[in-house]
Amino acid sequence: MRNRLIGLAVITLILTGIPAIADAQKNEVKDNACVDCHTITGATKGIINDWSMSKHAANNVTCDKCHSAEAGDKDSFVHNGFLITRTVSPRDCSKCHPDQVKQFNASKHSLGWTKMEATSRYKAIPEELRASMCEGCHNIGKVYADGSAGKCDSCHTRHLFNAEEARQPEACATCHMGLDHDQIEYYRTSKHGVITGLDRNTTRAPTCVTCHADGGTHDVSQGITLGTVSQGAFISDRNSGNDYVTDQYGIVQRSITREDFNAGRASMLSICSRCHSESFARDVLEGADEIKRQSDAKVGEAIKIISDLYNDGLLDPMPENRPLNPVTGNKLTLTGHQTYSNTSGIEAEFFEMYKYALIHAWKGAYHMNPDYAHWYGWAQLNLDLDKIKAEDRRLRRLAALENAEKTGGAKATPGFEGIAAFVALIVLASLVLLRKRR
Numbered sequence: 001m002r003n004r005l006i007g008l009a010v011i012t013l014i015l016t017g018i019p020a021i022a023d024a025q026k027n028e029v030k031d032n033a034c035v036d037c038h039t040i041t042g043a044t045k046g047i048i049n050d051w052s053m054s055k056h057a058a059n060n061v062t063c064d065k066c067h068s069a070e071a072g073d074k075d076s077f078v079h080n081g082f083l084i085t086r087t088v089s090p091r092d093c094s095k096c097h098p099d100q101v102k103q104f105n106a107s108k109h110s111l112g113w114t115k116m117e118a119t120s121r122y123k124a125i126p127e128e129l130r131a132s133m134c135e136g137c138h139n140i141g142k143v144y145a146d147g148s149a150g151k152c153d154s155c156h157t158r159h160l161f162n163a164e165e166a167r168q169p170e171a172c173a174t175c176h177m178g179l180d181h182d183q184i185e186y187y188r189t190s191k192h193g194v195i196t197g198l199d200r201n202t203t204r205a206p207t208c209v210t211c212h213a214d215g216g217t218h219d220v221s222q223g224i225t226l227g228t229v230s231q232g233a234f235i236s237d238r239n240s241g242n243d244y245v246t247d248q249y250g251i252v253q254r255s256i257t258r259e260d261f262n263a264g265r266a267s268m269l270s271i272c273s274r275c276h277s278e279s280f281a282r283d284v285l286e287g288a289d290e291i292k293r294q295s296d297a298k299v300g301e302a303i304k305i306i307s308d309l310y311n312d313g314l315l316d317p318m319p320e321n322r323p324l325n326p327v328t329g330n331k332l333t334l335t336g337h338q339t340y341s342n343t344s345g346i347e348a349e350f351f352e353m354y355k356y357a358l359i360h361a362w363k364g365a366y367h368m369n370p371d372y373a374h375w376y377g378w379a380q381l382n383l384d385l386d387k388i389k390a391e392d393r394r395l396r397r398l399a400a401l402e403n404a405e406k407t408g409g410a411k412a413t414p415g416f417e418g419i420a421a422f423v424a425l426i427v428l429a430s431l432v433l434l435r436k437r438r
């Protein structure tokens with residue numbers, strides 16, 4: 001009887017009890033509801049598995065902490081009695097990780113989506129094909145319904161969200177590869193990459209994040225100067241920020257001031273000089289700056305050749321006789337918004353020159369990869385320029401021949417020489433005939 005009374009008192013206390021405790025219990029039940037039901041039903045088994053090995057699981061950061069939605073959220077739906085969303089944005093992460101989100105927003109990674117969307121090459125691809133192409137990499141800056149941008153599972157994949165995974169060069173590999181930005185390959189076969197390839201755990205040589213995420217920052221743009229994304233930058237009295245400007249050669253790129261260059265370079269050198277002498281590292285990076293300058297000049301030569309052909313009306317076909325470029329219309333467009341379809345032969349040759357060879361020359365050099373800097377880069381650049389020069393000569397010779405033919409054709413209505421020649425021929429034929437008769 002006494003035990004029963006105590007039991008009743010405890011139950012009453014729980015039912016009417018301190019609201020905070022009741023809330024905590026409700027949370028506990030809700031937390032378990034997601035994980036428990038997914039575990040029992042085997043739904044998204046791999047996700048449960050990844051998550052249970054994560055620091056989030058260890059810290060009770062359950063599914064709902066990230067996936068719960070508020071009434072009115074655009075992409076929310078009711079799921080077994082809970083209002084949830086499938087998409088989790090940086091704003092959701094920022095509730096617990098505000099610093100990382102802030103740093104990420106300061107980097108070019110946060111621009112990945114908007115910069116992609118603005119280009120003609122993106123607009124020229126049929127809409128239904130884009131998800132598996134440009135978007136598959138540029139979603140690192142994906143813009144969510146709540147307006148925040150960035151895909152936080154790009155480097156520490158869901159649902160393990162492991163920091164160590166993100167420190168490995170492979171974390172960057174899906175995107176930083178290929179014809180126009182092969183940083184993973186530049187790195188892997190550089191002396192630095194070879195050393196870390198031989199021994200995963202060594203700290204003797206740097207990995208991508210040693211140079212680009214110093215101290216664990218999420219601002220990968222720190223310390224980048226002329227070697228910035230896409231076509232890089234050149235020194236000018238104005239910092240173009242994230243806008244593009246056209247350089248003296250006609251290449252669309254960014255511009256930075258001498259002060260910003262010096263600050264960025266000093267920051268990168270402070271990393272190199274943990275292992276190398278600063279003067280050694282400075283020489284290496286200035287060598288790469290020079291490769292960029294001279295390679296840009298080579299591309300400038302090609303731009304001049306093609307612009308002259310355009311001015312002489314000799315591109316085949318001329319821009320006004322092709323489908324419009326989605327951004328620049330029927331203007332001659334080299335670098336920047338240049339497309340790789342509906343172009344002319346010489347412009348297609350040029351596309352490969354500026355988009356692949358030029359890039360490998362200096363991006364390879366900034367990553368201490370002599371082979372990319374030279375064979376894929378500088379050597380290819382020179383070969384491409386020769387091919388462009390040959391095509392220029394061919395187009396001009398062809399035009400001259402066509403011109404000659406045209407002027408030749410005009411003479412078909414007999415002029416004085418024509419009539420004279422005709423008369424001479426008749427005279428000659430009559431003489432021959434007369435001689436035969438005799």
Ligand code: HEC
Pocket residue numbers: 033034035037038041043044063064067068079080082084085086
């Ligand atoms: C009663 C069981 C149950 C509960 C409770 C439950 N889930 Fe699920 N969930 C499932 C099953 C089964 C699937 C796979 C089939 C489906 O998509 O509905 C699923 C699918 C999902 C999906 C994918 C939905 C889609 O359309 O892509 C998400 C996200 C998800 N659950 C999150 C949660 C979260 C967050 C909670 C807790 C707030 C939760 N679930 C609670 C059973 C449950």
Ligand code: HEC
Pocket residue numbers: 034035038044047048051056061062063064065066067086087088089151152153158159161
């Ligand atoms: C730390 C935050 C976080 C937690 C905790 C979390 N998720 Fe996710 N989840 C994400 C992110 C980020 C995405 C990718 C969303 C995007 O890109 O829009 C995602 C996507 C998903 C998807 C859709 C994509 C796919 O691969 O099918 C499902 C289903 C899902 N989560 C289920 C769960 C379940 C079940 C749990 C609990 C075991 C859980 N999540 C816990 C952050 C989280």
Ligand code: HEC
Pocket residue numbers: 055056059061065066088089090092093094095096097152153156161162163164
């Ligand atoms: C409710 C709070 C909360 C939310 C929301 C949250 N996290 Fe976490 N996260 C934590 C806690 C707690 C830890 C563990 C911290 C520790 O051990 O020092 C953690 C750790 C991490 C780690 C480090 C793991 C490691 O291996 O050291 C990463 C990466 C991470 N979170 C990413 C994310 C991402 C990305 C999102 C959004 C998709 C997110 N978190 C959302 C609370 C949260």
Ligand code: HEC
Pocket residue numbers: 107108109110111112113115116136137138139140154155166171172173174175176208209212220221222224227228229
């Ligand atoms: C999901 C694809 C993706 C992954 C994974 C990725 N990046 Fe990027 N990265 C991009 C894109 C896209 C840009 C260009 C964004 C823009 O400027 O619009 C970029 C730009 C950069 C830049 C240039 C910054 C600047 O200011 O010029 C650096 C450095 C960089 N990433 C480093 C890394 C490192 C290091 C990793 C791995 C830890 C990584 N990225 C992982 C897609 C990715």
Ligand code: HEC
Pocket residue numbers: 090093094097100101104109140150151152153154155156163164166167209213215216217218220
């Ligand atoms: C370009 C790759 C990349 C992207 C994208 C990325 N991270 Fe990270 N993240 C890392 C790396 C690398 C580390 C490990 C840093 C270190 O050396 O401690 C890390 C670590 C973390 C940690 C653990 C921090 C600590 O000190 O333990 C958190 C939390 C985190 N990231 C959150 C986020 C959030 C939130 C986002 C989205 C805004 C995000 N990350 C996007 C690469 C990335």
Ligand code: HEC
Pocket residue numbers: 169172176183184185187188192206207208209210211212223224225226227228229230264265268285362363366367
């Ligand atoms: C030894 C340091 C170092 C390592 C390791 C390193 N980078 Fe770089 N990275 C640089 C330098 C130096 C630049 C150009 C800096 C400048 O603009 O002055 C650069 C530039 C970049 C850029 C801008 C475009 C370009 O290539 O110039 C990206 C993107 C990038 N790195 C990604 C990566 C990725 C991904 C990895 C790993 C696979 C990596 N980097 C490894 C030093 C490094």
Ligand code: HEC
Pocket residue numbers: 108111115116119121122125133134135136137138174175176177178180181228229230231363
């Ligand atoms: C394999 C992944 C990948 C694919 C596919 C991809 N990109 Fe990129 N893109 C990147 C990376 C990584 C960078 C930055 C690295 C660099 O430039 O060295 C970048 C840079 C860019 C930039 C420069 C952004 C800036 O801030 O100046 C633009 C614009 C761009 N890409 C547009 C596109 C378009 C349009 C497509 C499709 C036609 C596309 N990309 C396909 C990975 C990719």
Ligand code: HEC
Pocket residue numbers: 191192195203204205206210211268269271272273274275276281282284285368
């Ligand atoms: C964590 C230490 C570390 C950092 C940081 C580092 N390196 Fe190295 N680097 C090495 C080691 C070790 C080697 C191999 C030396 C050899 O070839 O004997 C090397 C090799 C090189 C080489 C080619 C081999 C040679 O010595 O001629 C160049 C070039 C180079 N580093 C430049 C740089 C530059 C530039 C930076 C900064 C952007 C940098 N390194 C950052 C450790 C580092």
